[in-house]
Amino acid sequence: MSAKSVARGTRRGTARLTGKLLGSFGVFLQGAIENPGMVGALFPSSKATVQGMLQLVDWKGCKVVVEYGPGIGTFTRPILELLPADARLIAIDTNAHFIDHLKDTIRDPRFKAVLGSAADVEAIVGAAGFGKADIVISGLPFSGLPEPLAKSIVEASYRVLKPGGGFLTYQYRLIARRLTEAVFDRIDTKVMWANMPPNNLTWGWKAA
Numbered sequence: 001m002s003a004k005s006v007a008r009g010t011r012r013g014t015a016r017l018t019g020k021l022l023g024s025f026g027v028f029l030q031g032a033i034e035n036p037g038m039v040g041a042l043f044p045s046s047k048a049t050v051q052g053m054l055q056l057v058d059w060k061g062c063k064v065v066v067e068y069g070p071g072i073g074t075f076t077r078p079i080l081e082l083l084p085a086d087a088r089l090i091a092i093d094t095n096a097h098f099i100d101h102l103k104d105t106i107r108d109p110r111f112k113a114v115l116g117s118a119a120d121v122e123a124i125v126g127a128a129g130f131g132k133a134d135i136v137i138s139g140l141p142f143s144g145l146p147e148p149l150a151k152s153i154v155e156a157s158y159r160v161l162k163p164g165g166g167f168l169t170y171q172y173r174l175i176a177r178r179l180t181e182a183v184f185d186r187i188d189t190k191v192m193w194a195n196m197p198p199n200n201l202t203w204g205w206k207a208a
């Protein structure tokens with residue numbers, strides 16, 4: 001075993017211990033301090049952001065939902081509360097601590113946490129045994145991503161969605177909204193002031 005993988009294993013062990021001692025917020029803070037550019041926030045989204053973002057979706061009709069950048073599961077748990085019994089939620093995050101934390105704390109047969117990049121969403125959804133998704137919800141820090149990567153993630157999200165599907169983003173800046181508007185057939189927007197800092201909510205809809 002290389003020194004690098006021993007160090008990685010030790011960090012993942014420490015993160016699991018942090019989760020036990022300080023709870024989910026401690027895990028989020030540790031992730032944000034270790035990877036500020038990739039996490040892009042010091043606080044998880046507010047309850048108002050979660051409720052505001054989720055309310056425009058007909059969850060009863062969903063079979064496959066994909067979440068990018070779940071972090072400690074601020075959206076993941078409320079989505080699972082809304083999803084039908086036969087639906088699936090696939091959460092994709094590049095941060096191993098967050099994926100470990102989700103696997104440790106969410107025991108739900110409908111849920112799958114994948115360590116990987118949103119850029120590979122089509123392969124990840126395919127490997128999970130599905131062709132297309134009803135909803136993709138993204139917590140990615142778009143302003144910290146290189147523009148070509150951000151653009152290719154939005155385009156891959158369009159391709160992986162069924163007709164009538166939705167791509168949801170909540171961002172402090174307007175980059176995700178601009179990219180969504182360029183790729184999707186129609187958008188809805190809202191500013192959520194009850195968040196620190198305020199969030200721009202965007203729903204991109206693929207034509208039915």
Ligand SMILES: C[S@@+](CC[C@H](N)C(=O)[O-])C[C@H]1O[C@@H](n2cnc3c(N)ncnc32)[C@H](O)[C@@H]1O
Pocket residue numbers: 038039040041043044045068069070071072073074075092093094095098116117118119139140141
């Ligand atoms: C601002 S946090 C969002 C956390 C959570 N969804 C919330 O609302 O509180 C951004 C998340 O995106 C993840 N992330 C960054 N780049 C990613 C990528 N290319 N693919 C998947 N996840 C990524 C980070 O590890 C982090 O968990």
